[in-house]
Amino acid sequence: MSDDQKQKFDFMGFRKIASVISITLVVASIVLLGVRGLNFGMDFTGGTSVELEYAQAPQLDEVRSTLTEAGYDQFVVQNFGADTIVLVRLNESGNDQLAPEIVSVLAKNGGDLKLIGSEFVGSQVGDELKENSGLALLIALAVVLIYVGMRFQFKFGIASVVPLAHDVIIVLGIFALFQWTFDLTVLAALLAIIGYSLNDTIVVADRIRENFRKMRVGGSWDIINESIHQTIARTINTSGTTLVVLLALYFFGGEAINKFALALIIGVVVGTYSSIYVSANLLMVMGVSREDLMVPAKEGAGEGAEEEQPPEWLDRM
Structure with missing residues (x-):
């Protein structure tokens, strides 16, 4: 060397x-x-997603703090398609009252919003x-x-x-x-x-x-x-x-x-x-x-034949 x-x-x-x-x-x-x-998050454990529409684009940090103060533990808050639409995902069992509860909690904090829909994902x-x-x-x-x-x-x-x-x-x-x-x-x-x-x-x-x-x-x-x-x-x-x-x-x-x-x-x-x-x-x-990387010699090549070199395109692969 x-x-x-x-x-x-x-x-x-x-x-x-x-x-x-x-x-x-x-x-x-x-x-x-x-x-x-x-x-595991809600995608794997199951939970409820609540889709909300605000009259004006809310501050997501304020939405999260409001839910935390209300006693909700594991949740994700994110915009969904537009600044005025918010998706709240909670690791809680689905029930008919959960979505209205979320709307009520957020509305008490001065939010002008309405419920678009909610969906429950089962553990199965x-x-x-x-x-x-x-x-x-x-x-x-x-x-x-x-x-x-x-x-x-x-x-x-x-x-x-x-x-x-x-x-x-x-x-x-x-x-x-x-x-x-x-x-x-x-x-x-x-x-x-x-x-x-x-x-x-x-x-x-x-x-x-x-x-x-x-x-x-x-x-x-x-x-x-x-x-x-x-x-x-x-x-x-x-x-x-x-x-x-x-x-x-x-x-x-x-x-x-x-x-x-x-x-x-x-x-x-x-x-x-x-x-x-x-x-x-x-x-x-x-x-x-x-030896592991040598190109195999063609069958029928004579003993005195010159060793065949691999084509250029093979080296560039």
Whole structure:
């Protein structure tokens, strides 16, 4: 290796430390999910949504404080289609008097409003959503495994799916730790995290495959290190610009997408780490080599025939 290469940061030199960190976080997250569980929102537990129309656009913070003073505990207040229409979602059993009670409480605070409609979501629907959401995550991971295994090689498929599961479990563990509300927006964020992290992992994997075919000097350690160095600027720039947008959504997007943005922020940070360390680390553990990525020779080629080189378009995939 040249002097310039020796001076580069040795990513793989910290792979054992990264392994300890990842295993600790995943185990801790699983324990938290088993002990504390997730704080499911109304989408999963059932509850009542009340749609109201104001004569003038109300201050949502005042609506929330009024409901809190009236003794209501778990609820979400958000605009629904227009500034004058407010949707109140409560984790309470549906009854005929709940919607009129909400109207009466808010009207006493000086609000000029009327009831548009109310809807009750039963717990049976919530249980069905839990099962379907878990199934959706498993199907997404299975499809990724098949896709990457066909596009690259089976070892790359494993090294792509495990980091995705790693990212999702850690995000769920953090939500269980702080008991943040887990609703359909957070579920959507988890699926988005899988897509984002996969894209980042594919970029690194593509460069590793390309370098295994092009670099004639150095073993797996050196090739994977060099591949990470060649993609790290792109990874940091992509993650940085994504985080800027997500932070803006978190601070200015309102309560409706607050947890969605928060889950994505955590997922982007963890996903960036996993695409560098977890994925590459697994390739090292599984012993990926040039032989795994060589293009098979055509049948009937003579022994003295010149070795066929892969076409240029294959290296660019």
